[in-house]
Amino acid sequence: MSRSIYRVSLMLMAFITFVTGCKKETSPIPDKPTGFSLSAIRFKSFTLQEAASKSITLEHPVIVNERESKAGVVNITITKRTGGLKLTPETLNVNSDSFTVAPSLGREIDFSDGPVNFTITAKHNTSKQVHYTVTITEEDAPAETSAQITAFKFTVAKNPFLQSDIEAARIIDGEGTLGKIFVFVPLGTDYNELVPTIQYKGAQVYYSTDPATPPAQSTTVYPADGRKTAFKYPAKFYLTVKNGDKVKSYDVVVDIKNPFRFAKADVTTGWVSVGNVGNLDVTGFVNQGNHPATVIAIIHTDRLPAGISAIRANTAVQLGGLLPGGSDDLMANVGGTAATFPAGIYKVKASLQPRFLNYEEADDLLDWSSVNITSEIK
Numbered sequence: 001m002s003r004s005i006y007r008v009s010l011m012l013m014a015f016i017t018f019v020t021g022c023k024k025e026t027s028p029i030p031d032k033p034t035g036f037s038l039s040a041i042r043f044k045s046f047t048l049q050e051a052a053s054k055s056i057t058l059e060h061p062v063i064v065n066e067r068e069s070k071a072g073v074v075n076i077t078i079t080k081r082t083g084g085l086k087l088t089p090e091t092l093n094v095n096s097d098s099f100t101v102a103p104s105l106g107r108e109i110d111f112s113d114g115p116v117n118f119t120i121t122a123k124h125n126t127s128k129q130v131h132y133t134v135t136i137t138e139e140d141a142p143a144e145t146s147a148q149i150t151a152f153k154f155t156v157a158k159n160p161f162l163q164s165d166i167e168a169a170r171i172i173d174g175e176g177t178l179g180k181i182f183v184f185v186p187l188g189t190d191y192n193e194l195v196p197t198i199q200y201k202g203a204q205v206y207y208s209t210d211p212a213t214p215p216a217q218s219t220t221v222y223p224a225d226g227r228k229t230a231f232k233y234p235a236k237f238y239l240t241v242k243n244g245d246k247v248k249s250y251d252v253v254v255d256i257k258n259p260f261r262f263a264k265a266d267v268t269t270g271w272v273s274v275g276n277v278g279n280l281d282v283t284g285f286v287n288q289g290n291h292p293a294t295v296i297a298i299i300h301t302d303r304l305p306a307g308i309s310a311i312r313a314n315t316a317v318q319l320g321g322l323l324p325g326g327s328d329d330l331m332a333n334v335g336g337t338a339a340t341f342p343a344g345i346y347k348v349k350a351s352l353q354p355r356f357l358n359y360e361e362a363d364d365l366l367d368w369s370s371v372n373i374t375s376e377i378k
Helices: 002-022 360-365
Strands: 053-059 062-064 067-070 072-078 099-102 116-122 129-138 148-154 170-172 179-184 197-201 204-208 238-243 246-255 260-262 266-272 277-287 293-304 311-314 327-335 344-356 369-377
Touching: 067 129, 148 170, 148 179, 148 238, 148 246, 170 360, 179 360, 197 238, 260 369, 266 277, 266 327, 277 369, 293 311, 311 344, 311 369, 327 344, 327 369, 344 360
Parallel strands: 072 129, 179 246, 266 369
Antiparallel strands: 053 072, 062 067, 099 116, 116 129, 148 197, 170 179, 204 238, 238 246, 260 277, 277 327, 293 344, 311 327, 344 369
């Protein structure tokens, strides 16, 4: 009996030894990571809300043994802008779910005083930080090579009798010819009390009031704060911009938009008999503008009866021009053959298209003047 128990014990020990010897070794389960590596804390980019980068250099911090040995560097160049270097870095430059940034992204920061230092901190472990030095500069404006008037205006600040600032309606750059600047002021403006404000591209702007001397030969600098200038006809005012060998001159025309004013807006002429034609007086009109003006067209509209051309207005001023303050008469050719124009009352609206003599470039800027004419054929 004892021998049997002994043999069973030996067999059991042998089995346990066999099983233990066949068991595979396993690696220990590693500890759960406790945070990011410092090298993962970084700007993804450095974009700005107000301006696109012309160039950008982004160097990330140098990390050695989980220590920052050198801060990151961001150098950005942007196009020169009116808002200067007060800029807003976008929040998407960093993963805001994992990191905080100081100074905060998404708000305006002034980069005009030099580099700005940023600190990025891991939210899960505030002892983990990296740093960036960000420098933003504006690209130097290219050297100006053109010669050009870019703006001409009369401001209330320099002309307090005006109700609002008045800018040039048209600036024409003459290519090989004299350019022109057209400015329209309210009726009644004193043309000799105006102080222009001028903006230009070029090295310097000069002025001249002598029509006998080519404007390009001007040597008198137009002052930066302006000067009181006489624009009342027949006074002339020329501007010349010079930039190296580039020279461009302009003739400045200051006037009103509606030079012709009729004495009456509605007129009934005398009558003509059926079958006859009469050239009848309608009304007078005056040039209330500041330059000689002529009539380049007379348009007839609103005819009654519709489509019947029994009245046609005319004026001799088409052959020349009216000086400022000058006047002329509008006439009406009324009547015709009995078959064409039977007895009756006829009406038409006659509109004069004005032109300042030698300044046809302003034709489309001027207002037409109109009069309603009623005539009778009996």
